[in-house]
Amino acid sequence: MKKSIEVPVHPSLTRREALGLLGAGLLGAASGPAFAHDDHEKVLTEALVLRDPDIPVIGNPDGDISIVEYYDYNCPYCRKVAPEIRQVVQDDGKVRLVLKDWPILGEVSKIAARMALAAKYQDKFVQAHEALIGVSSRLTEPRVRELLAGAGVNMDRLASDLTAKGKEIDAILKRNADQAEAFEFRGTPSFIVGKFRVPGVLTMSEFELVIADARKALAKK
Numbered sequence: 386m387k388k389s390i391e392v393p394v395h396p397s398l399t400r401r402e403a404l405g406l407l408g409a410g411l412l413g414a415a416s417g418p419a420f421a422h423d424d425h426e427k428v429l430t431e432a433l434v435l436r437d438p439d440i441p442v443i444g445n446p447d448g449d450i451s452i453v454e455y456y457d458y459n460c461p462y463c464r465k466v467a468p469e470i471r472q473v474v475q476d477d478g479k480v481r482l483v484l485k486d487w488p489i490l491g492e493v494s495k496i497a498a499r500m501a502l503a504a505k506y507q508d509k510f511v512q513a514h515e516a517l518i519g520v521s522s523r524l525t526e527p528r529v530r531e532l533l534a535g536a537g538v539n540m541d542r543l544a545s546d547l548t549a550k551g552k553e554i555d556a557i558l559k560r561n562a563d564q565a566e567a568f569e570f571r572g573t574p575s576f577i578v579g580k581f582r583v584p585g586v587l588t589m590s591e592f593e594l595v596i597a598d599a600r601k602a603l604a605k606k
Contacts, residue, residue, distance in 0.1 A: 428564050429567050429568070435451045443474070447481075454574055462586050489562075497529045502557060516532040517532055581595050
């Protein structure tokens with residue numbers, strides 16, 4: 386049986402809800418109406434949540450702590466937290482940041498997510514991600530295309546990859562959405578930090594606190 390992820394409350398931040406211990410068994414506490422018990426086993430494995438080979442990772446790929454972020458490019462809170470989490474990852478030096486598109490704010494969000502993921506086939510995902518998450522106004526499809534072209538993405542190659550890899554990209558987005566819903570996240574951004582489930586925006590100091598406690602939890606395993 387594949388190991389399934391369960392995620393506990395962080396004691397100092399009450400908005401984080403408990404779901405159990407990472408790797409301690411099945412995720413029984415998040416059984417929403419859209420998911421049967423067997424479905425949790427399939428979508429909340431450590432391999433898929435933390436180390437899905439199709440999901441882009443930035444920071445230290447060999448880091449001891451993983452932060453998994455579920456985000457939407459049209460989410461203003463995702464944009465607000467993006468530079469802070471990147472700074473935390475850079476300053477720490479031992480964190481893997483796993484970037485999971487969860488486009489829940491409309492059709493343009495889905496278009497942006499698909500295009501960003503398609504950019505990875507020309508090794509331009511990071512550039513695409515930073516261009517899309519770094520704007521301050523709501524995205525439109527023409528604006529998405531403009532930003533990606535400005536970030537150095539070959540748009541002809543992008544169109545080709547969207548056609549050739551469309552099923553793979555859609556499968557990634559479905560996995561991400563299934564996980565977010567099974568974790569009972571209510572919106573973006575939402576995070577898994579080590580063993581802790583973190584719905585919502587944190588400050589740099591709060592991220593540092595949760596990372597430190599995630600390391601303590603890891604050391605106790």
